[in-house]
Amino acid sequence: MALAPTVQLLAALSAVAVLLVLAAGGVLLARGPYGRTVVYGGALVVTLLAAASALTAIAAPTGALVLPLGIPWIGANLRLDALSAVFLFVVNLGGAAASLYGLGYGRHDHAPERVLPFFPAFLAGMSLVPLAADAYTFLLAWEFMSLASWALVVSHDKEAGNVQAGLVYILMASFGTLALMLAFGLLAAGGGGFTFEAMRAAPPTGWAEAVVLALAMLGAGSKAGLVPLHVWLPLAHPAAPSHVSALMSGVMTKVAVYGFIRIVFDLAGPPDWWWGIPVIVAGAIAGVVGVLQALLQSDTKRVLAFSTIENIGLIFVGLGLALAFKASGFGGAAALAFTAALFHVFNHAAMKSLLFFGAGAVLTATGSRVMDRLGGLIHRMPVTSVAMLIGAAAISALPPLNGFASEWLVFQAILLSPELPAWGLKLAVPAAGALLALAAALAAACFVRLYGIVFLGRARSDEAANAHEVDAFSRAAMLALAAICVLAGLFPGLVIDALQPAVTALVGVRMPAQSEVAWLSIVPVAESRSSYNGLLVFLFIASSALLSAFVIHRLATGAVRRAPPWDCGFPNADPVTQYSAGSFAQPIRRVFARSLFAARERVEMPPPGSLAPARIEITARDPAWAFLFLPLAGLVERIATRANRLQYLTIRQYLALVFGALVLLLLVLALWT
Amino acid sequence: MMANLLVQGTQMLLVLALAPLLTGLVRKVKARLTRRRGACVFQPYRDLARLLNKEAVLAHNASWLFRAVPYLLFAATWVAAALVPTFGTGLIFSWSADLIVITALLGSARFFLALAGMDVGTSFGGIGSSREVMISSLAEPAMIMIVFSLALVAQSTQLSTIASVMVAGVGLRVSLALALVALAIVAVAENGRIPVDNPATHLELTMVHEAMVLEYSGRHLALIELAAQLKLLLFLSLVACVFVPWGLAPAGAGAGALVLGMASYGAKLAAGAVLLAMFETSIAKMRVFRVPDFLGAALMLGLLGTLLLFVSRML
Numbered sequence: 003m004a005l006a007p008t009v010q011l012l013a014a015l016s017a018v019a020v021l022l023v024l025a026a027g028g029v030l031l032a033r034g035p036y037g038r039t040v041v042y043g044g045a046l047v048v049t050l051l052a053a054a055s056a057l058t059a060i061a062a063p064t065g066a067l068v069l070p071l072g073i074p075w076i077g078a079n080l081r082l083d084a085l086s087a088v089f090l091f092v093v094n095l096g097g098a099a100a101s102l103y104g105l106g107y108g109r110h111d112h113a114p115e116r117v118l119p120f121f122p123a124f125l126a127g128m129s130l131v132p133l134a135a136d137a138y139t140f141l142l143a144w145e146f147m148s149l150a151s152w153a154l155v156v157s158h159d160k161e162a163g164n165v166q167a168g169l170v171y172i173l174m175a176s177f178g179t180l181a182l183m184l185a186f187g188l189l190a191a192g193g194g195g196f197t198f199e200a201m202r203a204a205p206p207t208g209w210a211e212a213v214v215l216a217l218a219m220l221g222a223g224s225k226a227g228l229v230p231l232h233v234w235l236p237l238a239h240p241a242a243p244s245h246v247s248a249l250m251s252g253v254m255t256k257v258a259v260y261g262f263i264r265i266v267f268d269l270a271g272p273p274d275w276w277w278g279i280p281v282i283v284a285g286a287i288a289g290v291v292g293v294l295q296a297l298l299q300s301d302t303k304r305v306l307a308f309s310t311i312e313n314i315g316l317i318f319v320g321l322g323l324a325l326a327f328k329a330s331g332f333g334g335a336a337a338l339a340f341t342a343a344l345f346h347v348f349n350h351a352a353m354k355s356l357l358f359f360g361a362g363a364v365l366t367a368t369g370s371r372v373m374d375r376l377g378g379l380i381h382r383m384p385v386t387s388v389a390m391l392i393g394a395a396a397i398s399a400l401p402p403l404n405g406f407a408s409e410w411l412v413f414q415a416i417l418l419s420p421e422l423p424a425w426g427l428k429l430a431v432p433a434a435g436a437l438l439a440l441a442a443a444l445a446a447a448c449f450v451r452l453y454g455i456v457f458l459g460r461a462r463s464d465e466a467a468n469a470h471e472v473d474a475f476s477r478a479a480m481l482a483l484a485a486i487c488v489l490a491g492l493f494p495g496l497v498i499d500a501l502q503p504a505v506t507a508l509v510g511v512r513m514p515a516q517s518e519v520a521w522l523s524i525v526p527v528a529e530s531r532s533s534y535n536g537l538l539v540f541l542f543i544a545s546s547a548l549l550s551a552f553v554i555h556r557l558a559t560g561a562v563r564r565a566p567p568w569d570c571g572f573p574n575a576d577p578v579t580q581y582s583a584g585s586f587a588q589p590i591r592r593v594f595a596r597s598l599f600a601a602r603e604r605v606e607m608p609p610p611g612s613l614a615p616a617r618i619e620i621t622a623r624d625p626a627w628a629f630l631f632l633p634l635a636g637l638v639e640r641i642a643t644r645a646n647r648l649q650y651l652t653i654r655q656y657l658a659l660v661f662g663a664l665v666l667l668l669l670v671l672a673l674w675t
Numbered sequence: 676m677m678a679n680l681l682v683q684g685t686q687m688l689l690v691l692a693l694a695p696l697l698t699g700l701v702r703k704v705k706a707r708l709t710r711r712r713g714a715c716v717f718q719p720y721r722d723l724a725r726l727l728n729k730e731a732v733l734a735h736n737a738s739w740l741f742r743a744v745p746y747l748l749f750a751a752t753w754v755a756a757a758l759v760p761t762f763g764t765g766l767i768f769s770w771s772a773d774l775i776v777i778t779a780l781l782g783s784a785r786f787f788l789a790l791a792g793m794d795v796g797t798s799f800g801g802i803g804s805s806r807e808v809m810i811s812s813l814a815e816p817a818m819i820m821i822v823f824s825l826a827l828v829a830q831s832t833q834l835s836t837i838a839s840v841m842v843a844g845v846g847l848r849v850s851l852a853l854a855l856v857a858l859a860i861v862a863v864a865e866n867g868r869i870p871v872d873n874p875a876t877h878l879e880l881t882m883v884h885e886a887m888v889l890e891y892s893g894r895h896l897a898l899i900e901l902a903a904q905l906k907l908l909l910f911l912s913l914v915a916c917v918f919v920p921w922g923l924a925p926a927g928a929g930a931g932a933l934v935l936g937m938a939s940y941g942a943k944l945a946a947g948a949v950l951l952a953m954f955e956t957s958i959a960k961m962r963v964f965r966v967p968d969f970l971g972a973a974l975m976l977g978l979l980g981t982l983l984l985f986v987s988r989m990l
Contacts, residue, residue: 380740398786400786401776417826429985432981432982432985435981436819439815440812440974443813446782450808451808530833531830531831531836532775533771534773539776539780543780546750554727554746558897559893561893565733567734567796577796581801586804589809589964592964
């Protein structure tokens with residue numbers, strides 16, 4: 003069925019084109035005085051327009067277009083449907099915020115020519131992925147996105163660890179693309195076409211569908227950061243400049259989620275009952291492992307990167323539940339779970355971008371990402387600290403902010419799962435629920451730690467003590483995202499309703515219309531079962547707080563005295579005696595991380611009277627490195643050493659090798675038939 | 676509508692008025708059990724009044740967050756307590772927040788209190804906050820698992836609906852028994868009672884909650900104390916309305932049923948206070964790093980209850 007191209011599709015394509023032109027312009031203008039303004043300002047305008055047009059496209063009819071590019075006879079198939087529009091909106095909203103932030107933040111970049119050309123190219127790649135409607139265009143856009151972000155990761159290659167981060171990233175990205183390529187190969191084998199339409203018409207069957215699911219989880223999961231394919235993420239996301247970190251963590255992982263949804267929900271045909279199990283299990287494990295790792299880090303941006311793994315876990319649990327419900331014919335429950343996942347996609351894009359912007363603002367103001375060199379910034383950076391507080395509360399799933407609303411929906415979906423007939427799911431789902439609840443509680447601990455160490459307390463270094471608030475563009479970007487977090491939390495029903503065309507397209511059923519529920523509540527199934535009203539909860543809390551403040555100030559004395567803090571008999575305690583990032587996490591490290599991450603503390607205490615410093619050394623390892631990647635790297639190294647001998651053969655030996663290979667191939671061919 | 680609004684308003688004021696009395700009663704019973712005379716049960720009211728009349732001493736470094744948190748903490752706890760049915764289930768705003776939201780409201784309160792503990796920048800606040808989040812990282816998922824068990828039995832996360840289902844009677848169930856034990860453990864931990872924390876101590880080695888609020892004084896401290904008392908009341912009310920729901924006035928009940936509901940509520944609270952005091956006097960305080968085992972048991976019990984309900988509706 004050939005659809006006419008719609009205005010929105012053409013708008014999105016022209017946005018991609020303009021972004022590519024900006025990338026080229028970035029090459030020419032980077033060193034010039036207006037480079038930053040042109041590139042970021044242009045990207046801001048383009049992404050804002052594209053986001054607005056994507057928003058209208060979610061509900062509007064779809065459009066398709068074939069461009070005479072790419073593989074002969076297939077061309078570049080492009081298509082904008084409700085699901086693409088949702089992700090296009092998320093990408094461009096995140097892109098707009100990052101561009102706005104970049105207008106100010108980019109000023110501090112000492113090598114703009116290494117960032118400016120790739121930033122709009124990265125945005126263009128991410129916008130193109132949801133538009134692709136054939137395997138070739140999809141993989142091309144996916145690879146373009148990966149390479150542009152890789153260039154941004156290694157843009158500051160003189161900083162320690164960045165080159166290594168880039169190497170690990172490009173290896174994992176290539177692996178992910180390879181997995182996706184194989185998945186598309188299997189999908190195309192059925193119908194003999196590389197367009198999504200042909201794949202959809204002839205979905206794989208039998209073992210092929212299992213392999214497609216596994217490859218989609220490997221390919222999209224490695225980009226999204228599913229455990230154990232997450233190892234590149236905490237290295238690469240912090241290495242990039244902060245607005246790019248925000249895009250990578252907040253937005254690119256969402257494009258990966260899109261890839262997974264497109265393949266598994268759309269192209270692979272109706273799901274089997276067991277499809278949900280690996281997805282739910284992988285998501286739940288990613289949730290707990292990600293947040294626990296975040297608690298062990300002492301670098302602000304690494305904490306945020308690990309926290310992304312946790313949130314991706316939550317999204318995948320939602321998607322897995324949706325698969326399980328869809329396979330068992332529970333349309334309403336599937337719609338609920340799928341909506342929860344999409345809602346969290348949107349929420350996480352906003353919250354994580356905001357938090358990375360905040361970390362970038364702190365980096366600009368103090369020159370440090372190490373938590374133990376910060377502190378007390380709430381006094382020095384009032385706007386940043388308010389925005390970050392909202393972001394931290396939102397990502398810790400505190401009502402009435404947006405993170406809570408999507409998490410609440412996931413819990414409601416879990417509570418519908420006893421209906422599922424399959425026994426495997428009956429055991430996997432409650433366990434996943436417990437792990438998610440654990441991850442949520444640990445996330446709150448993680449962000450208390452991050453915010454408390456960085457913004458509260460006393461300054462731990464001179465840089466932190468003399469920090470200044472960042473520029474107006476950065477502040478505006480942070481406040482805009484904070485406003486989105488608050489609004490989406492107060493009016494979750496509006497977001498849920500906006501997502502329904504995409505839910506209907508993928509699951510076949512939609513959630514009940516939330517805008518028709520009285521008082522702007524959200525009601526996933528029926529009011530007697532569960533309902534939540536973010537706005538009313540907010541009003542209750544606000545009015546009780548104001549009322550109590552009013553009454554107290556009437557009743558009590560208003561006297562306030564400033565005094566030194568309680569010193570326990572030791573006056574003038576140095577700021578380094580405050581709780582540090584490591585000491586704050588110590589109880590949790592001891593409870594959870596000992597067995598999982600082999601976290602160990604070694605304390606060197608000099609004898610009394612000695613002037614030698616006491617030392618504490620904390621070590622922890624990522625099991626994915628220890629048990630998967632390092633052995634794998636060792637194996638590759640050993641094989642490479644063996645194969646190295648082949649470089650030093652004589653001509654005769656080479657000819658013999660070629661002859662032998664030829665005979666072997668002919669033998670195989672003869673035996674095959 | 677007006678009657679419902681009145682019930683809701685009465686409930687909000689009732690929990691506020693009763694909370695200090697409950698704490699006073701627990702203290703009195705504990706004192707009598709340890710052969711002390713103990714202060715009058717109304718002493719907490721006097722303490723609050725005394726604190727209100729004292730000036731608030733702020734550390735030089737305290738930020739606006741430090742001053743705002745007591746109000747936020749109090750408001751979140753009060754709203755949560757106001758949404759738990761105490762003497763009647765006909766709470767007009769109960770649909771605005773279910774049991775998961777109530778749990779999360781308490782989580783928000785704790786989030787901000789832990790932040791406030793770190794604001795002044797002393798090691799005391801840090802130690803309190805750090806231990807508090809360690810305890811809550813296990814208590815919160817245990818609580819969510821209990822919520823799951825209750826919701827699966829009652830087919831609803833709405834607390835009013837759960838209470839109505841429980842009043843109607845669901846029979847003896849293994850999962851509910853597990854949930855009750857788990858809820859008792861969580862309640863002890865969340866309220867900083869012995870054996871997890873000691874609300875009466877000022878000893879660095881053991882204290883959690885007190886270390887966090889050490890810098891607070893005057894009206895701020897009064898609000899924090901009142902919030903802590905409200906939280907204790909909330910958990911006892913929760914146990915009462917879910918596990919001993921008898922006497923709860925149904926929605927739209929007449930004055931007689933409401934009075935009966937209040938009387939039974941008072942009796943349940945008093946019984947809960949006595950039980951809590953007996954429990955606290957009969958065991959010793961745990962080491963901090965024994966607490967995770969204690970709470971891990973609650974988490975496992977909650978998960979077991981939920982699993983049983985996933986496997987069979989009858990258990």
